[in-house]
Amino acid sequence: LEKFDRKCVYCGxxxxxxxxxxxxPKARGGSNRVSNLAIACVQCNQKKGAMPIEDFLKKKPALLAQIRKQLKTPLRDAATVNATRWSLFRSLQAMGGAVAVGSGALTKFNRHAFCVPKEHWLDALCAGRINGVADWENLRPLQAYCIGRGSHKRTRTDKYGFPLCYFSRRKRPNDFGTGDYVRVKVTRGINAGIWTGRATLTNGKLSVETKVGRVKATFQNGKVLFKNDGYKYQYL
Structure with missing residues (x-):
């Protein structure tokens, strides 16, 4: 389902x-390997029957090429979750919190019963045996994704490997660095006020990513709340 975006591969x-x-088709020696499986609506499934896919889509070569490409797509994210989910469960249990688990079918049943839309972060509210889901409309998930801490490479090269330019050796001028979460005070201009957000350093100048866009500031009127840990955080 995840690989084919929960759509019929033939009609969409x-x-x-x-x-x-x-x-x-199994009638022609096909196996149950994941690389031989797709999802199709009842009408397309019955229409295709035991026909080879080349004959069924002989008038749609572009769709045939797309399906073959999708079949080879690895499910890396799903494999990672399947490999780590029980370790995560045991770690959360060891912290002493109340942890509820359940099957995917139970989660889907709860989601439909309480009219909750299909989102990964809302599935967490519908897992396990629950009596209801309240006030989910006012919740905002915090997204964290890895962006790294920059590069050790201090030059930029051309296609032949010769250096084009050199970067400053100091990555943290005035103890500020790209990726830090900072609070700055802008004293003049249309952006006057106090702003908090992720810092970006360009040509030695400080900017802060905010809800209204990027705000320029000075090092003297800024304070680092916490330094870059390799992740970027934002509310969806």
Missing amino acids: KSGVVLNVEHII
């Missing part, structure tokens, strides 16, 4: 009953 319909589809 979503929100309908989907069947597991064998690209090479």
Whole structure:
């Protein structure tokens, strides 16, 4: 479902009953390997029957090439979650908090029963045996994703490997660095006021990423709240 975006691979319909589809039919020696499986609506599944996919899509070569490309797409994210979920569960239990778990079918049942839209972060509210989900409309998930801490490389090279320019050796002028979460005070201009956000250093000058855009500031009127830890945080 995740690989094919919960849509029929042949007609693109979503929100309908989907069947597991064998690209090479089992009647012709096809296997149950993941690389031979797709999802299709009932109508397309019955229409294709035991036909080879080359014959079924002989008038749609672009769609055939797209399906073959999708079949080879690895599910890295899903594999990572499956490999680490029980370790995460045991770690959360060891912290002493109340942790609820349940099957995907139970999560889907709760989501439909309490009219909660399909989102990964809302699925966490619907997991396990629950009596209801209240006030989810006013919740905002905090997204954290890895951006790194910059590069050790202090030159930029051309296609032959010769240096084009050199970067400053100091990555933290005035103890500020790109990725730090800072609070700055702007004393003049249309952006006058106090702003907090992620700092960006360009040509030795300080800017802060805010809800209204990028605000320029000075080092003298700024304070580092916490330094860059390699992740960027934002509310969705």
